[in-house]
Amino acid sequence: MKLSRIATLSSSLLLAVGLALTGAGAAQAAQQAASTDYVALGDSYSSGVGSGSYDSSSGDCLRSTVAYPALWAAAHSPSSFHFDACSGARTGDVLNGQLSSLNASTDLVSLTIGGNDAGFADTMTTCVLHSESTCLARIATANGYIDSTLPGLLDQVYSAITARAPAAHVVVLGYPRFYRLNGSCIAGLSESERSAINAASDHINQVTAKRAADHGFAFGDVISTFTGHEICSSSSWLHSVNLFNLTESYHPTAAGQSGGYLPVLNAQD
Structure with missing residues (x-):
């Protein structure tokens, strides 16, 4: 006992x-x-295009109050939060216009970048408006750019971030696959086109992940969180093509920001 x-x-x-x-x-x-000083950089996937609730003061950058950086800041109450991501941004835009908030005290940086450099918008427009062969040729051109030119551009951005914020934990987030193959779509692109677009998304993610790792940055892969929520699924977190609002086409909805991107940043921060 x-x-x-x-x-x-x-x-x-x-x-x-x-x-x-x-x-x-x-x-x-x-x-x-x-006590974290957080800076959010990058393109429209980070600014929150497609999720609505845009901050009017952000102008054409279309920064949303329900984009994943804003959601992270609202949940964690960091000591400072600078939301500098902007719709349409390329690597050069980050270098020339988004780095001023970084300094030696910056603890956390997040960003998505590279899709616009690789011609994402033009590729999707080409695929929607032209033939399958033209679409596949444009995707091949984008893949060639991703191999030959994008790595060097990413290196420039990543090196500049490290130079300005040497103590920061940097999380580079990727892009989702856009289509659920053999899904519910009964019109629009062919399965070959959808498959090629998905493969291009995988390709830019692989190249970006390698460059991020070589700079000591974390890479946040959103493929798994968006699985089951692609276009042509029963619960899409991505806008399909919208001829009345082309800017939001192929961008995450508010659910995609909160369910697809935010958990990945949370897992990496």
């Missing part, structure tokens, strides 16, 4: 210590988040 009672008391003590440590860990994590 005594041994049993001792074992019970020991278990209770260990449980109490464990709970105390868990509480301490949670408090420490909250304190660290509150």
Whole structure:
């Protein structure tokens, strides 16, 4: 009986210590988040194009209050938050217009970049408006650019971030696959075109992940979080082509920002 009672008391003590440590860990994590200086850079996937609720002061950059950087900041209350991502941004735009908020005190940086450099918008427009052969040729051109030119451009951006914010944890997020193959779409692009577009998304993610890793940055892959929520699925988190609002076409909805991007940043921060 005594041994049993001792074992019970020991278990209770260990449980109490464990709970105390868990509480301490949670408090420490909250304190660290509150002391974080966070800067969000990049293109329309980071500014939140497609999710609505745009901040009127952001103008053509179309920064949304429900984009993943804004959602992260709202949940973690960092000591400072600079939301500099902008619709249409290319690597040169980040270099020339988005780095001023970075400094030696910056703790966290997130960004998506490279899609516009590779001609994402033009490729999708070509595929929607022209023949399958023209679409596939345009995708091949984009893939060639991703191989030959994009790595060097990404290196320039990543090196500039490190130079300005050497202590920051940098999270580079990728792009989703756009189509659910053999899904519910009964018109529009062919399956060959959809498959080629998906493969191009995978390709830019692979190249971006390699460049990020070589700079010591984390890469956040959103393929898994968007799986089951592609265009042609029953619950799409991506806008299909919208001739009345071409800007939002092929961009995440608010659900895509909160369910597709935010969990990936949370897992990497």
